[in-house]
């Protein structure tokens with residue numbers, strides 16, 4: 001009898017907690033689906049622009065996940081560290097050696113492209129070449145690497161395992177280029193060493209040293225504004241989300257619980273402080289704005305949703321303007337008047 005009492009109470013209590021439990025589980029799953037990044041690929045980008053036979057530039061950048069780690073300006077002989085931990089555990093000598101390798105590569109790359117234009121009649125200036133290479137390390141000792149090249153914005157070449165491979169859609173002259181590249185055993189071995197060994201080693205160091213920066217959680221700030229719609233009788237509602245880290249974020253215009261599928265997301269843009277900015281736009285008929293809200297989900301919010309209700313921005317802005325004018329009229333003008341009177345009085349006293 002006594003024992004069944006508490007148990008009888010327990011069942012309803014468990015039932016009462018069930019929705020909370022479900023919400024918690026939901027929040028966990030939701031949080032994860034927001035893209036809690038587990039792996040951080042290391043990507044080195046080379047951007048080379050050849051305006052004509054004598055004018056060209058090559059710039060380099062490196063990113064670990066969403067964080068920029070290195071920068072190599074065309075005008076500079078040295079690779080700059082963007083983060084205090086960008087050198088990893090490489091010694092000064094090791095880093096110098098690596099840098100010299102890239103210096104030699106940069107000047108021979110420029111020369112080779114200039115030679116290519118002379119040799120291949122169908123290749124003309126201006127030329128844009130982009131190269132993306134790097135690696136990603138996984139738990140244990142596993143890693144993967146990649147090496148892709150684009151010419152005039154089209155993907156044409158990759159390095160796979162031990163050799164270069166042109167993509168089938170590449171222009172015909174790439175067959176000769178690929179053959180020449182693959183004939184250079186020294187270059188192939190160097191690339192394999194960089195991709196198979198140097199890159200994963202650096203990335204393991206960077207993941208360790210940069211952990212606080214990589215896992216930093218910065219909460220988003222959000223605000224609404226009104227834009228100009230291109231369609232007559234429509235309004236454009238803007239939801240600005242800024243200052244968040246990491247990069248994955250979910251922003252949606254909602255009516256009640258319903259996603260407004262016509263929400264347009266801009267690109268996620270970098271802020272100067274390493275956080276991110278995103279704008280989500282909704283174009284609606286002027287009479288349809290009631291009940292709309294912008295929802296923001298981000299890993300830093302730990303499963304909570306930030307909701308900003310649209311409270312006709314236009315009107316409230318006008319309201320604020322009126323209030324400011326009223327303050328000026330009620331407070332400032334009389335005091336200005338008072339000062340004026342005081343001044344006149346003082347002058348009057350001086351005149352005496």
Ligand SMILES: *[C@@H]1O[C@H](CO)[C@@H](O)[C@H](O)[C@H]1NC(C)=O
Nearest residue numbers: 140141142196197198200201
């Ligand atoms: C990981 O790989 C490196 C060489 O890349 C090797 O020296 C090391 O012993 C390996 N570690 C493990 C745990 O397999």
Ligand SMILES: *[C@@H]1O[C@H](CO)[C@@H](O)[C@H](O)[C@H]1NC(C)=O
Nearest residue numbers: 145160161162189192193196
């Ligand atoms: C580098 O890794 C590739 C596989 O990605 C392998 O085929 C190649 O033999 C490796 N080369 C060296 C020098 O370790």
